[in-house]
Amino acid sequence: MxxxxxxxxxxxxxxxxxxxxxxxxxxxxxxxxxxxxAVEATDARPRTDADYVVFTSKTGAELIAEAGWKPHGETVCAIGPATTDALRAEGYAVDHVPDEYTSSGLVESLGTAVDGARIEVARSDHGSPVLLEGLEDAGAYVHETILYRLVRPxxxxxxxxxxxxxxxxxxxxxxxxxxxxxxxxxxxxxxxxxxxxxxxxxxxxxxxxxxxxxxxxxxxxxxxxxxxxxxxxxxxxxxxxxxxxx
Structure with missing residues (x-):
């Protein structure tokens, strides 16, 4: 070397x-x-009837802003500082960031608080199943919206x-x-x-x-x-x- x-x-x-x-x-x-x-946007927007909405990437934050998505009283969750900073840069308030910047870290940090809650997860088409399965195991009703697809350049x-x-x-x-x-x-x-x-x-x-x-x-x-x-x-x-x- x-x-x-x-x-x-x-x-x-x-x-x-x-x-x-x-x-x-x-x-x-x-x-x-x-x-x-490389990112291929789907032009989808997160649903607005959830108690919690979860964003997992800087790209997702930028796409929802471009699509004109507005929060409706949901608890906004972000995984990681880059996602958090991007959401705030687009004018969104972030209510919850796990100490561990992973899907399992978010599930653990929310814990039993989401039992019976409706959760919207807005992310790419290659998101880890750990997040959806973990939230469902915690008793939440989970819906996923695909904001973008990830392809190889x-x-x-x-x-x-x-x-x-x-x-x-x-x-x-x-x-x-x-x-x-x-x-x-x-x-x-x-x-x-x-x-x-x-x-x-x-x-x-x-x-x-x-x-x-x-x-x-x-x-x-x-x-x-x-x-x-x-x-x-x-x-x-x-x-x-x-x-x-x-």
Whole structure:
């Protein structure tokens, strides 16, 4: 490894990718930006007859604002600081944010308070079933609205080529879908096994246990799960692991 580790980052090709690249560069890493997610809006709006409404992403917050959604007295829940900040930037009040920025963290933080309540979950088409199942198990009546679909950009895959060539020191996977799309892009280039082998020689960091499970199911060994479900924490801990291995 050189003094400047190469780190693959898979954020959507918007300000999130720009911020991720800048964050890595500030920590003396060489980013390999390779967006694995693109957004296709459905133009759907959350229902307005719920007691609670749950948002799980910055993208969802921006889309409901574009669609002109207005709250009607619901308790607005947000998973994570990025979602919270995006909702507030669009003029929405946020009433509840779990200490643990995950679906299971939200379920645990709401606890028995949602027994008998109507909950609207507004998110992408690849949301974790943990959230819906957990809320239902807590006694809530849950409805899901798909605000957008997540698809793989056609030009994605540069990082798979770098991994296959043995040039990748680390990779930061931020969701199960980024793992799946990385492997799809590698397979499209006829490099799936080589890319997985390249990841074996790199530090693989992920956000959350579901992402780790997805990676393992596809034969990708994970070195660390970020202690907090944010990109900044994931990137920091991944770079630290690369440095420790050096």
């Amino acid at each position: 050189s003094d400047t580790p190469t780190v693959a980052v898979f954020r959507p090709d918007d300000d999130r990718l720009e911020q991720a690249v800048a964050f890595l560069e500030d920590r003396d890493a060489e980013p390999i930006p390779d967006p694995m997610l 056609t030009k994605s895959g540069e990082s798979a080529e770098v991994a296959a060539e043995g040039g990748l020191d680390a990779a930061c996977f931020t969701s199960s879908l980024t793992v799946e799309h990385f492997l799809e892009a590698a397979a499209e280039r006829g490099l799936r096994e080589e890319a997985i082998a390249g990841l074996e020689d790199a530090v693989v960091g992920v956000i959350g246990e579901p992402t780790r499970e997805t990676a393992a199911a596809h034969g990708v060994a994970v070195d660390l799960v970020a202690s907090e479900a944010t990109f900044d924490r994931l990137a920091t801990e991944t770079i630290d692991a690369v440095t420790d291995d050096d």
